Amino acid sequence: MPRYxxxxxxxKLDMNPMVDMAFLLVSFFMMATTFxxxxxxxxxIPASSSEVKLPEKGLCTITIGAGGKxxxxxxxxxxxxxxxxxxxxxYGLSFTENQRRAFxxxxxxxxxxxxxxxxxxxxxxxxxxxxxxxxxxxxxxLRRWIxxxxxxxxxxxxxxxxxxxxxxxxxxxxxxxxxxxNITRFSIVTDLKTSRASAD
Amino acid sequence: MLPPIEEIETERIHAKDDKARKAxxxxxDVDMNPMVDLAFLLLTFFMLATTFSKPQAMELLVPxxxxxxxxxxxxxxxxxxxxxLVLRExxxxxxxxxxxxxxxxxxxxxxPLLDLLGSHNAEIDGLVVLVxxxxxxxxxxxxxxxxxxxxxxxxxxxxxxxxxxxxxxSEEDAVPVNNRENPVP
Numbered sequence: 001m002p003r004y005x006x007x008x009x010x011x012k013l014d015m016n017p018m019v020d021m022a023f024l025l026v027s028f029f030m031m032a033t034t035f036x037x038x039x040x041x042x043x044x045i046p047a048s049s050s051e052v053k054l055p056e057k058g059l060c061t062i063t064i065g066a067g068g069k070x071x072x073x074x075x076x077x078x079x080x081x082x083x084x085x086x087x088x089x090x091y092g093l094s095f096t097e098n099q100r101r102a103f104x105x106x107x108x109x110x111x112x113x114x115x116x117x118x119x120x121x122x123x124x125x126x127x128x129x130x131x132x133x134x135x136x137x138x139x140x141x142l143r144r145w146i147x148x149x150x151x152x153x154x155x156x157x158x159x160x161x162x163x164x165x166x167x168x169x170x171x172x173x174x175x176x177x178x179x180x181x182n183i184t185r186f187s188i189v190t191d192l193k194t195s196r197a198s199a200d
Numbered sequence: 201m202l203p204p205i206e207e208i209e210t211e212r213i214h215a216k217d218d219k220a221r222k223a224x225x226x227x228x229d230v231d232m233n234p235m236v237d238l239a240f241l242l243l244t245f246f247m248l249a250t251t252f253s254k255p256q257a258m259e260l261l262v263p264x265x266x267x268x269x270x271x272x273x274x275x276x277x278x279x280x281x282x283x284x285l286v287l288r289e290x291x292x293x294x295x296x297x298x299x300x301x302x303x304x305x306x307x308x309x310x311x312p313l314l315d316l317l318g319s320h321n322a323e324i325d326g327l328v329v330l331v332x333x334x335x336x337x338x339x340x341x342x343x344x345x346x347x348x349x350x351x352x353x354x355x356x357x358x359x360x361x362x363x364x365x366x367x368x369x370s371e372e373d374a375v376p377v378n379n380r381e382n383p384v385p
Contacts, residue, residue, distance in 0.1 A: 015232030022239030
């Protein structure tokens with residue numbers, strides 16, 4: 001008889017500790033996560049042995065894609081809105097609330113100012129994946145964006161996130177833009193070289 | 201199907217108890233399985249979405265653009281103390297001095313670069329390294345060289361425009377010279 005009883009009995013697990021643990025882990029990961037700003041183009045970061053960390057806040061990143069296209073992004077979305085407003089004032093453009101929100105939510109942009117309203121109006125999924133890149137040069141728009149970002153947040157730090165395959169002329173143009181604006185200290189985003197990578 | 205034995209016994213023992221008391225004694229059993237499902241779904245999502253390895257950064261200091269007054273006050277550097285690294289697409293061409301130097305080349309590898317920089321840094325007091333990336337070089341080349349400069353503790357280095365010599369030189373292929381066996385005078 002006892003044997004029957006064991007077979008019939010529905011096994012019952014106390015799930016409460018499991019729920020506790022799962023939610024503990026969930027809350028940990030939720031707090032530890034900083035979502036990476038979505039880049040318009042995938043960037044393969046060059047490796048170096050530098051172990052300096054990028055600043056977590058107040059960072060303006062100039063991304064240079066493999067094809068030499070330049071993108072501009074600032075990590076704080078509230079600042080992004082103000083940057084857009086300030087840039088709009090300079091270029092004589094006014095943006096709607098929807099456009100401003102789209103700009104705040106976009107990870108960064110790589111379109112000339114003239115194309116910006118159309119870019120922001122497009123739904124995220126319809127947005128042209130291939131952005132033309134921000135015009136460089138001494139009077140280029142990149143200079144204006146950096147200048148604007150600096151007026152919005154004077155303590156902004158700058159980083160160049162160049163793809164390993166990006167050619168030097170574009171990097172040089174970005175560095176020259178920095179120098180032109182008296183930004184003499186900036187970071188180059190690199191990936192920590194693993195011991196395996198340095199061995200081969 | 202027979203109910204489990206405990207239930208039968210319970211029924212028998214408490215058969216005389218009234219219905220209300222029986223209901224209040226029954227423990228509330230919440231099925232936790234959907235909650236566990238949900239929790240683990242969220243957990244999986246956050247685990248996959250998290251990037252723990254924050255990117256590293258290499259600090260770079262560039263000189264401010266000099267105005268005309270400052271340009272005159274620029275301190276000249278002794279030719280003999282300069283080491284030029286011309287970054288080409290697939291190799292580094294290096295030479296010492298500026299006038300009619302003997303050139304040699306290195307691959308983009310940490311070992312040879314560190315050897316070169318280390319030996320020069322030890323040999324020359326106040327070494328100034330001029331890094332001259334040609335337009336054909338890419339970010340990886342630049343980062344490799346800057347990293348080697350940082351690692352070998354070279355105090356003074358600068359990004360410089362390639363001179364006419366560098367550009368002209370890059371047209372023709374250099375004769376590979378083993379730098380350590382034939383040191384440049």
